[in-house]
Each structure stands twice: as structure tokens, then as C-alpha cells.
Amino acid sequence: MSGEKSIELQMMEAALSSRRDYVARDAMEILMTRSHLNDKPSDPDWVARNAYAYADAMEAARGNKIEGGEAVVGSTGVPPVSESVPLSGVAGETPATAGQRPALPDAESRIEALQRRVGTKVDGIWGPLSTAAAKTYIQNRKPSPNPWPAQDRASMEAFYGKAGDESNLTTINVAGMGVLFEGKAVNTIRVNKKCAVSLLRIIKKLSTMEVAKPFLVRYAGVFSNRNISNSVTLSTHAYGASIDLDPLGNGEKTPWPVQSTMCIEVMEVFADEGWLCAGAEWGRDAMHFQATR
Numbered sequence: 001m002s003g004e005k006s007i008e009l010q011m012m013e014a015a016l017s018s019r020r021d022y023v024a025r026d027a028m029e030i031l032m033t034r035s036h037l038n039d040k041p042s043d044p045d046w047v048a049r050n051a052y053a054y055a056d057a058m059e060a061a062r063g064n065k066i067e068g069g070e071a072v073v074g075s076t077g078v079p080p081v082s083e084s085v086p087l088s089g090v091a092g093e094t095p096a097t098a099g100q101r102p103a104l105p106d107a108e109s110r111i112e113a114l115q116r117r118v119g120t121k122v123d124g125i126w127g128p129l130s131t132a133a134a135k136t137y138i139q140n141r142k143p144s145p146n147p148w149p150a151q152d153r154a155s156m157e158a159f160y161g162k163a164g165d166e167s168n169l170t171t172i173n174v175a176g177m178g179v180l181f182e183g184k185a186v187n188t189i190r191v192n193k194k195c196a197v198s199l200l201r202i203i204k205k206l207s208t209m210e211v212a213k214p215f216l217v218r219y220a221g222v223f224s225n226r227n228i229s230n231s232v233t234l235s236t237h238a239y240g241a242s243i244d245l246d247p248l249g250n251g252e253k254t255p256w257p258v259q260s261t262m263c264i265e266v267m268e269v270f271a272d273e274g275w276l277c278a279g280a281e282w283g284r285d286a287m288h289f290q291a292t293r
């Protein structure tokens with residue numbers, strides 16, 4: 001979706017060595033490719049200049065200090081993440097407080113907990129068998145028949161109406177459910193009429209789950225009318241039929257679950273409503289959930 005990578009991004013990918021590098025890389029990807037933050041693609045030069053500042057601001061928002069150019073996980077007692085450890089994630093059993101990532105067990109035990117949950121061999125190594133097991137586990141939770149259309153454009157338009165047509169949208173009230181956008185409370189969300197009630201049920205359920213709070217406070221948008229001419233496949237965001245949660249921890253190209261932090265419990269809630277969970281089903285873009293089969 002992002003087209004040609006900038007020189008800055010390519011250089012950065014070649015030299016990733018710390019948690020801060022990874023966060024900044026994800027920040028660059030998001031700032032460059034995600035239109036829902038400002039409804040138009042960002043200027044790559046601006047992004048390159050601002051990625052580290054953005055990453056550091058995100059760390060600060062998570063309560064993590066920046067010392068010597070590296071994020072130090074704040075008051076949790078967890079030591080700085082070394083380069084051998086993937087980006088921190090949110091473990092299923094770990095209690096979370098809104099606005100701050102919970103202290104994590106080590107990456108391996110997070111993977112083991114996930115393997116146990118999806119019913120595959122528990123060895124702490126995430127490979128193709130685990131990937132397949134997670135996908136099957138999520139897909140098996142979905143209702144049958146699935147209430148949502150297939151992902152192709154004809155099916156989407158027949159069900160949801162024309163892409164980008166705001167008359168297909170309605171507003172759901174999520175006040176008091178712990179949804180934040182860039183640190184500010186979100187009271188209403190505009191979403192396609194066809195999946196609005198379902199999304200409201202999902203957010204209500206997530207708002208009761210401690211493990212879901214760190215994701216709700218990093219809500220990143222539903223409806224976004226992307227520039228169709230620049231894109232081969234049209235985003236489901238253009239129909240108001242998908243939602244993003246915690247994009248910095250769950251980038252479009254960041255592999256789930258080893259580097260990506262989306263927890264399986266959040267995916268389960270979406271899957272129970274028949275929604276596609278990109279992390280488990282595509283193996284990346286774990287921020288993204290869409291009401292398609």
C-alpha cells in the first residue's frame with residue numbers, strides 16, 4: 001500500500017538495532033501509509049525527520065523514559081528491552097492499566113501462552129504450525145453462516161454500499177468505554193450501518209476486559225476514504241467496515257505475534273462476531289479487524 005519505500009526507510013530497516021529503532025520504523029510506516037490520521041498520505045521527508053520524535057513521544061505516553069537514546073520501560077521494574085528481544089507485547093494473563101503497557105513475562109513465555117491457547121505444540125518457537133493453529137483457532141470461533149460479505153469489491157459494495165459514501169455510515173456511542181484516540185477520549189465512532197451494532201457489542205465487551213484496555217486506548221480509526229486511484233486494492237476502511245487498534249505496536253508489515261503485540265483475547269472478541277482478525281489470519285497488520293468473512 002505504501003508504494004516505493006523512501007531511502008530513509010530502507011536505510012533504517014538495514015540498521016535496526018534497538019527497541020527504539022523498531023518503534024521508529026513502525027512510526028515511519030504508519031505515518032507514511034495510514035491515511036486515517038490525517039486523511040492524506042504524509043510527506044516522506046517529514047516522516048523521516050519525525051519518526052524518532054514520534055516514537056519517543058509514544059514511549060513517553062506509555063510511561064517509559066528515554067535515556068541515552070533508548071527507551072527504558074518505566075515504573076514497571078522491567079529492564080530495558082535488548083536488541084535480542086522482540087518489541088514488547090501484551091501477554092494474555094498480564095493485568096493492564098489504561099495508558100501504560102503491562103509488565104511482560106519474557107517473549108518466550110508470551111509465545112508459549114499463545115501456543116497453549118490456540119492448541120498447538122508449546123515450545124516457545126513461533127513457526128508455520130503455530131501460525132496455522134492460530135488461524136484455525138480464530139476462524140473456528142466465527143459464527144456459521146458468517147454474517148459478513150466476502151472481501152472482494154463487488155461483494156463489499158453489494159453489502160456495504162459504495163466505498164467512500166458517507167451516507168452509508170452511522171454513529172455509535174462509545175462514551176465511557178475507555179476508547180482514546182491520540183490520548184483524547186472518544187465518545188462516538190462513525191461506522192458502516194451494516195456492522196455498527198456488531199462493532200458496538202465488540203467495543204462494549206472489550207471495555208470489560210483488562211487485557212483489552214491497552215488497545216482501546218490506542219484506537220486509530222474506522223472510516224477513512226482512501227485515495228482510490230493510488231491503491232490497487234481498496235481498504236475496507238473506505239466502507240467504514242474495519243477498525244485499527246494500537247498501530248504502533250501492530251504495524252501493517254510487522255509479523256504477528258513475534259514482533260506484534262495484539263493479544264489473542266481481543267481477536268477472540270472480534271472473531272466471535274465473525275470479523276476477520278488480520279494478525280491471526282494474515283500474520284501481520286494485527287492492528288486491523290474488518291467485517292468480512
Ligand SMILES: [Zn+2]
Pocket residue numbers: 237242243244287288289
Ligand atoms: Zn486497518
